[in-house]
Amino acid sequence: MLCISILEHQEKKMTEKEPLCTIEVEEFCKSLNLEKIIVPVDYFELWDSGTNRPGLQLHGYYEYFDNRRIQLVGKVEISYLMSLDPRLREKRIDDFFSHDIPCLIVCWDLPETALFEKAAAKYKVILLKSKEKTTSLNYRLIDYIDNKTAPRTGIHGVLVEVRGVGVVITGASGIGKSETALELIKRGNSFIADDVVDITCHHGNHLIGEAPEMLRYYMEVRGIGIIDVRMLFGAKSVKRSVDIDMVIRLENWDEHSPYDRLGLDDQTTNILGVDIPLVTIPVSSGRNLAAIIETAAINNRMKETGYRSAQVFVNNIEEHNKEEDRRKAKEAKRKKEREKINHLEEKAKEKEEDLQEEVQNIQNQEKGEDWY
Incomplete structure (x- = not known):
C-alpha cells in the first residue's frame, strides 16, 4: 500500500507539472501567418516543444502518441483521409480530436480543412490553416516554440x-x-x-x-x-x-x-x-x-x-630567453675552453722555462769542467 501511495503521489506531481508556456492564439497566428478556422479559446498551453504529423494516428495507431504537441497536417495525411470511406474518415478524425490535442494546423492552404471543423468544434480544439508547405512551416514553428520556451x-x-x-x-x-x-x-x-x-x-x-x-x-x-x-x-x-x-x-x-x-x-x-x-x-x-x-x-x-596574442607574446619571450640561455651557455663553454688552453699554454711555458734552465745549468757545468 505504501508503494502504491508513493507511486500515486509521484504520478500526481508529474500531472501537476507546469506547462512550458502559454500561447496567445492571436499573436501565434500573426507570427506564423496562420488563418483562424475554429478558435474556441484565446490561448492554449504548450506542454511539449516538439511537433507531430499524425499520419499513424489517423490510421488508428495511438501507441506512444504524444497528444501534447502541436499537430501538423499536409498533403500526405489529407490524401490518406480522402481515400477512406466517409463514415470511417469521420470516425478516425473524431477519434483523433478526442485525444485533447492543443492545436491542429492544416498546411498548403488545402480546402479539405473543412473535414476537421466538426470535430474541432465538438472537442473545442483550435483549428488553423497555413499557406506554407508543411516542412517549411514545421521549421518556423520549431523556432517559434524554441523562442517561447527558452x-x-x-x-x-x-x-x-x-x-x-x-x-x-x-x-x-x-x-x-x-x-x-x-x-x-x-x-x-x-x-x-x-x-x-x-x-x-x-x-x-x-x-x-x-x-x-x-x-x-x-x-x-x-x-x-x-x-x-x-x-x-x-x-x-x-x-x-x-x-x-x-x-x-x-x-x-x-x-x-x-x-x-x-x-x-x-x-x-x-x-x-x-x-x-x-x-x-x-x-x-x-x-x-x-x-x-x-x-x-x-x-x-x-x-x-x-x-591568442598574449600567449604568442609570452612564447616569443620564452623563446628569446631560451635562445639567450643557449648563447650564454655557448659563451661559457668557449670561455672555459679558452681558460683550459691558457692553462695548458702556461704549463707548457713553465716546462719550457724549466727545460731551458736545466740546459743552461748543464752548459755551465760543461764550461766549468773545460776550465779545469
Missing part, C-alpha cells in the same frame, strides 16, 4: 554589437556605460539595448540578447535625457537582437586591484548556465573606453579563431 533572464547593462561581436557592457550606475555605447555607435557599431538587456538561452549554449519592447532603440544619456538612437543615427545604427559573445565590466580604477597586464588569465561569467568571456576594464580620466572595448571585441574574436 530560459530567460534580464541584466542591468548595455548591449552593443562591436565589429560583429555581441558585447554586454555592465557596471555600476553612472560609470559611463551609455556614454561609451554612444561613442561606439558614432564609430559605426550597432546598438541593441540600454539599461535592461533581455537574454534568452537557445539549445542550451546559445545566448541571444535584445531590448524589452518598451525600451527598444531608446537610450538614457545623463544631462540630455532619453534619445531615440534609430532616429538620431539611422536604421543602420540599431539591431533588434544579437548573439552575446562576451561581457565587459566597467569599474572605477583601484590602484590596489591586481588588473591583468598580459591577458593570459581568461575570466568568465555565467549567464543561464552558459560561461561567457568576461573582461574587466578599469575606468579613469582620459581613457578612451570605446577604443578599448573595440580592441577587446576584436581580440575576443581572434581568440575564437585560435590566435
